[in-house]
Amino acid sequence: MRSFQQHLSEFDARGIRVVGISVDPPEINRRQSQKLGYTFPLLSDPKAQVIRRYDVLHPGAGPKGADIARPAEFLIDSSRVVRWVNLTDNIAVRARPEQVLRAFDGMGAAAQ
Amino acid sequence: MADKVDMKRKWNWLIWVGFVTVVGGLFSYEWFAQFPVTRDFPWANLLLFGIGAVLLIVGLFRAFGRPQRYRGKVFGSVFSAIAFLLFAFFAYEIFYVLRQVPASNGAPRVGQLAPDFLLLDQNGNPVGLGDLLRGQSGPKAVALIFYRGFW
Numbered sequence: 170m171r172s173f174q175q176h177l178s179e180f181d182a183r184g185i186r187v188v189g190i191s192v193d194p195p196e197i198n199r200r201q202s203q204k205l206g207y208t209f210p211l212l213s214d215p216k217a218q219v220i221r222r223y224d225v226l227h228p229g230a231g232p233k234g235a236d237i238a239r240p241a242e243f244l245i246d247s248s249r250v251v252r253w254v255n256l257t258d259n260i261a262v263r264a265r266p267e268q269v270l271r272a273f274d275g276m277g278a279a280a281q
Numbered sequence: 282m283a284d285k286v287d288m289k290r291k292w293n294w295l296i297w298v299g300f301v302t303v304v305g306g307l308f309s310y311e312w313f314a315q316f317p318v319t320r321d322f323p324w325a326n327l328l329l330f331g332i333g334a335v336l337l338i339v340g341l342f343r344a345f346g347r348p349q350r351y352r353g354k355v356f357g358s359v360f361s362a363i364a365f366l367l368f369a370f371f372a373y374e375i376f377y378v379l380r381q382v383p384a385s386n387g388a389p390r391v392g393q394l395a396p397d398f399l400l401l402d403q404n405g406n407p408v409g410l411g412d413l414l415r416g417q418s419g420p421k422a423v424a425l426i427f428y429r430g431f432w
Contacts, residue, residue, distance in 0.1 A: 170428060172317060184421035186413050190400065191430035198403035201431050212400040212408055219398040224387035225427045238427040239382050245395040245423045247414050252422065254391055260379045260429070261314065262321045269424050276422075 174207050176266035183273055185244075192217055192237050214238075225256075240264075244272050252276045293344055293353035296360055299336030303364040306330040307371050323375055330368050337361045395425070 173180070173187050180187050187209040193201070198211035212219075220226050220238045231237035242264040244253035253272035255264040306329030313319035313326060341361060344353035389395050399409040413423045 170426065171315070173424075173426065180424065186420045186423045187426065188408075188413060188423055189426045189428055191428050193430040193432060195401050195403050195405050197431060202403050210402040210408060212398075212402055214398075214400050219396070219400060220427060222396045222398070223389060223427065224385045225383075227383055227429070231430070232432050237429050239385065240429060241385065241388065241427040243389065243395060243425040243427075245410070245414070245425060247421055249395050249397070249410065249414065251389045251391050251393050251395050254388065256382075256385050256388060258380060258382050260382060261323075261375070263317075263428075264426075265317055273422055 170207065171205060173266050174205070174209070176270070177209060179266070179270055183270070185269075185273055188212060190214055190219060190238065192220070192231065192235070242269060244269060244276070246276070290348075290352045291350055293340050293351045293357060295336045295340030295343065296353045296357040299333045299338075299340055300360040300364055302329055302333035302336060303367055306333060307367050310371070310375075323371075326371065326375075330371070333364060334368075337364055 170189055177187060189207075189209065189211045191198075191211070191213070192215055193211070193213060194215055195213045198213055201207065202211055214220050217226055217236050217238070220236075223241070223243070225239050225241040226236055227239040228236050230239070240257050240260060240263045242253075242255040243251055246252050253269070253276065255268065257263060306326045309329065310323060310326050313323065319325045337357070337360065340351075340353060341357050343351040344357045348354055395410060397410045399407050402408045410423065410425075414420060
């Protein structure tokens with residue numbers, strides 16, 4: 170998330186909105202945003218309803234066996250169509266902002 | 282060796298430094314995990330474990346090869362065993378536990394419609410996928426990042 174904030178101007182320049190989703194409540198998200206200087210929205214899905222709808226639930230992986238999201242990244246275009254997906258098989262290896270930017274740039278090329 | 286008595290055995294620093302390096306290799310992952318370069322593959326930690334292992338092995342060779350000169354036959358063995366267990370724990374966490382990620386076979390695929398949602402942002406305002414895509418800036422795409430959370 171930190172690396173996405175560092176590259177946020179490149180996302181802004183392309184018209185890509187960066188959004189995070191986790192089970193954390195809004196208060197935690199507000200505190201984290203302030204602490205880490207995030208200027209993109211962090212959305213709160215405490216009951217993991219949206220996380221389930223996207224099938225990116227990691228059952229029992231949170232504190233006290235709570236259900237949380239597994240790391241996953243989606244690039245969605247303005248007609249709500251998924252254009253790029255990254256489903257890691259290693260929690261420590263998440264998508265880097267450069268990958269998402271490259272996927273977006275490739276998306277434009279494919280449409281032309 | 283008759284001169285055994287007049288020589289005080291030396292402090293086997295290799296074992297101590299090696300052990301501390303291994304402990305550092307375990308606990309520094311939290312710090313190294315901040316950077317993708319050292320998080321995606323934990324080479325910095327493996328390097329520390331490697332350096333620690335070499336120091337411990339050389340230290341043990343000294344302790345067992347020249348026990349009249351160097352200390353550490355007993356504590357060196359104990360420390361090396363603990364160091365090995367710490368490394369085994371690290372390897373288990375990094376190369377097994379972190380890879381136990383659900384398959385997510387039902388996740389939206391490329392070309393499919395992304396499920397809509399309405400969730401509260403960090404200020405308590407409801408935000409929907411539609412809103413994100415409509416916004417005033419006329420966004421061309423949304424990068425949706427699901428993350429484990431800070432709790």
